[in-house]
Amino acid sequence: MASEHHKPPRQLGGELVIPIIAVGFTIYFFSTIWNSPWTAQVSAFMVGGFLLFVCAIFFVRCAVWLSRGEGSLGFGNLFTIEDIRTGRIGLLFTTIAYVMFIDTLGFTLMTFLFLAISMLILAKGKRPGFILMISGAMALTGWAVFIWAFDTRFPRGWFETMMKAVLANG
């Protein structure tokens, strides 16, 4: 019978992350407005107070599930070994690197490097030629549309400087 099937315990550790962030942030928010005029406090105390109340309900609910053995403090719904196998962790590191170095290397070069490395990680090194080609094409299209045609203030590096000189001198 279906009811007799063993149901894996709910991974409450993962589910508690957002409420813990919410509680921590609300307390920090309150600390910044404690001595402020009422205009800065009124809506934050109303919304924050309700948020703390709802989080408290969720904590009680989790405690009940834990006591009944229906849940565990695991993080299986948030981090698994699959995150390494699928390349998610690798993608996270390349994304952080993208944001950190785009200001130094410029939009075009950094976008090319990010796309190429991320795609190679996700594709587990397969079809490197194709990946390099589409990464280059996408980065150059981005440069042509956003920097050359629209003249947006995307971060500029040596590639953009070089192309500006090339275009200026014919």
Place this chain on the structure above:
Amino acid sequence: MDSSTASILAEVFFETLGYWYIIIPTIFLGLIVGGIPGFSAANTIIILMPLTLALDLQSGLVFMISLYCSARMGAGIPAILVNIPGTAGAAATPLDGYPMAKQGKGQQALAISFVASCIGGLLTTMIALATMPILARVGFYMHSVEMIVVMLFGISLIASIAAQDMVKGLIAGFLGLMIGSIGTDVVYATPRATFGFLELYDGVPLIPALVGLFAVSEAFVIIEKRVIVNHTNEPKAPNWTDTFDGVRIALKRWVHIVWTSIIGLVIGVIPGAGASIASFVAYQQSRSFSKTPELYGTGHPEGLIAPESANNGVTSGTLVPLLVLGIPGGATAAIMLVVMQFHGVSFGPSLFEDQPKVGYGMFMAMAVSYVIMFLTILPLSRYMSHVTTVPTIYLAPMIIAFTLVGGFVPREYMFDMYLALAFGVLGYIARRTGYHVAAILIGVILGPLLEKYFLWSLKKSDGDIMVLFSSTLGNILWVAFAMSIILPIVFGMRRKRKLEVPAE
């Protein structure tokens, strides 16, 4: 409408049709800039300002209006196909559009969205044209008290989204409201919860929040699958059947298109209110009075029609206060005002007497743009929908790269890219642990607006909370709001009872 006005309208309509060579390329430009978070009609007109100013008055006007309409529609395309709204105005579109794409109905969803957008936009243009003097007064009657109720209509969508797990939904929504309160308060400019970052004094910028919560987190989730579309719904070869099905589904729900686009028109008329409020309010109202509210969020056509009709209804609404009163209803309208003033056009009541062709020309340019847009974009839905079949190993890095830099565009702060990344992490945790990112985003978008109107009301009344029930229109809106909350519950109970009767 007298015969001279009718003849001016007809003349302007055919004149505008003659600018097809400007309208068609602008439509494609609008679809691109509308689809990339961070870009919009407003900043594209600013970027292309030298071109806009170099054009003659009529061409410049047609260019700006076409760009405005098509960018609004373009924002819905990535929202449907990859769960990334191009602008905050399309933030409610993926609620039902993306589930349709995942079910292999991307082409149908695009066709529904295009029909709803074009008919909604065209219809509200006609209504705005006919009722301009009345609509222009709406802005005068909508004060901070009335706006609080309008905001609550949108925010109550959190409760609808939270229906599956009320506690988690409310945590997500109220966390969004708290995040939306970051920055200085509107009365004394006291900084709150800024973590010491000057960049947060103006509040949390919307585009990095949108990019992080939707695009970045989605990119990290989709890599689990080979392609976006579910394995059980293998992509079909391009065909016209799905497009025509989408058109048929949308046209069958024409009443729905009409009333949700009118919601957009009325909200668009109010200066300061925008497409994001309109689309959330329209979605919430559509769900509240639907016979099948339980289908919303699962890929229900009505859940897609409502925000798309409403956000296109806003486009014509924003023109009304601009033309009649000289007050721009939004950022794009404000830029149009600057460009038109450069050409010597002065807005206000005298516009339709002094330069009737300019006044009516703006509405006609909008109508013609929607007609041409419908004819040019609808056939493309069969090709656009194939984005959902691009392997995620290529798609995910592209989404991250181009949306993160999109987060940089509006304010040009590197800080905003880090902020988008932080929201991406929050969005990813929320998705993996069963919290709705749309509920967080509703809070981030509508929270600061609600607070602003709330504080203004309290300030005006010296802190008397009863000011919220002090105006006739406000009280009518309160009753309507209460009805929109209570009636769906009553209808739902009645439906349940009806279903139980045969079983007994």
